[in-house]
Amino acid sequence: QVQLQQSGPGLVKPSQTLALTCAISGDSVSSNSVAWNWIRQSPSRGLEWLGRTYYRSKWYNEYAVSVKGRITINPDTSKNQFSLQLNSVTPEDTAVYYCSRARDGYVDFWGQGTLVTVSS
Amino acid sequence: QSVLTQPPSVSGAPGQRVTISCTGSSSNIGAGYDVHWYQQLPGTAPKLLIYGHTNRPSGVPDRFSGSKSGTSASLAITGLQAEDEADYYCQSYDSSLSGWVFGGGTKLTVL
Numbered sequence: 224q225v226q227l228q229q230s231g232p233g234l235v236k237p238s239q240t241l242a243l244t245c246a247i248s249g250d251s252v253s254s255n256s257v258a259w260n261w262i263r264q265s266p267s268r269g270l271e272w273l274g275r276t277y278y279r280s281k282w283y284n285e286y287a288v289s290v291k292g293r294i295t296i297n298p299d300t301s302k303n304q305f306s307l308q309l310n311s312v313t314p315e316d317t318a319v320y321y322c323s324r325a326r327d328g329y330v331d332f333w334g335q336g337t338l339v340t341v342s343s
Numbered sequence: 344q345s346v347l348t349q350p351p352s353v354s355g356a357p358g359q360r361v362t363i364s365c366t367g368s369s370s371n372i373g374a375g376y377d378v379h380w381y382q383q384l385p386g387t388a389p390k391l392l393i394y395g396h397t398n399r400p401s402g403v404p405d406r407f408s409g410s411k412s413g414t415s416a417s418l419a420i421t422g423l424q425a426e427d428e429a430d431y432y433c434q435s436y437d438s439s440l441s442g443w444v445f446g447g448g449t450k451l452t453v454l
Contacts (some may be wrong), residue, residue: 255364260443269345270432272443287442292448321388328436329379329397333388 225249226320227281227334234340241309241341245322245334251307252298253278258325261296261307264336265318275325276305312341346371347433354452355423363418363449365433369443370380373414376436380409380418383430383448391419392431419452428453 231243245259258277259339264270274286276296286294295308309316322334355361365378367373372378378396380408381389393409396416408419416435420427433446 255368269447270434270445272445274442283444301408328377329391329394329434330381330389331391331394331400333390 225324225332227324227332229322229334229337231321231337231339233338234342235312236343237313237341238311241307241312241316241320241339243307243320243337243339244304245306246302246304247324248303250324252303253300254278254334255279256326257307259296259298260325260330261320262323262330263318263320265313268318271318273307273309276294314341317341345447346428346437346440346444347435349432349433349446349449352450352452353449355420356452356454357423357425359423360421361423361451363431363433364434365416365418365446367414367435367437367444369414370424370439371410371414371435371437372416372444374438376438378409378411378416379434380407381432381434383432385429389432425453427451436452 226248228246235241258275260275261273275294276284293310298305319336319338321336323330324332382392383389393445396432397409406421406441409429430448432448
């Protein structure tokens with residue numbers, strides 16, 4: 224059974240960087256049949272896909288247009304985990320952030336979610 | 344404003360059948376991209392309910408079914424039960440945005 228365990232701060236100051244990590248058990252971040260995603264959810268924006276990283280002989284990253292330029296998703300093969308960095312955050316970035324595993328375009332496993340509040 | 348449009352709420356009595364629509368466009372559902380459905384109970388992460396328009400993961404009752412026609416998709420729930428009360432979301436891929444898109448969610452109330 225795949226399990227995803229999220230970690231990271233729940234409070235970030237405006238203009239700073241939001242950083243979360245997702246530790247994977249029961250699968251490998253280097254699996255060539257799945258993708259590792261970050262999705263967030265807020266009352267104002269609903270569910271919003273942020274981006275993904277995946278391995279298909281080499282590493283690929285894809286990011287949502289809405290956050291491109293501010294986002295980085297990195298795999299860490301030594302720790303079997305992946306991370307999210309979102310720069311220059313504003314209160315609009317306040318949301319519950321989920322890491323997830325996807326195959327064939329749908330999410331089959333989700334992390335527990337992390338509420339991140341952007342406030343001074 | 345979500346790219347995929349869902350009704351904000353639907354309701355039905357126990358045992359009844361309800362449907363939830365998900366309307367997209369020619370750059371997502373209409374382009375032939377798969378539609379997937381998730382159920383979200385309060386305070387929990389969404390759970391996969393239907394993938395690839397019509398397929399149920401193991402453990403999902405056959406009371407849940409999906410369909411697709413043109414630029415829209417639908418989730419049907421038959422034999423409504425109190426435990427079905429939740430938020431439901433559709434999801435697909437959009438070629439204009441080069442990424443996944445979600446519906447705004449539909450709150451199902453079991454009367």
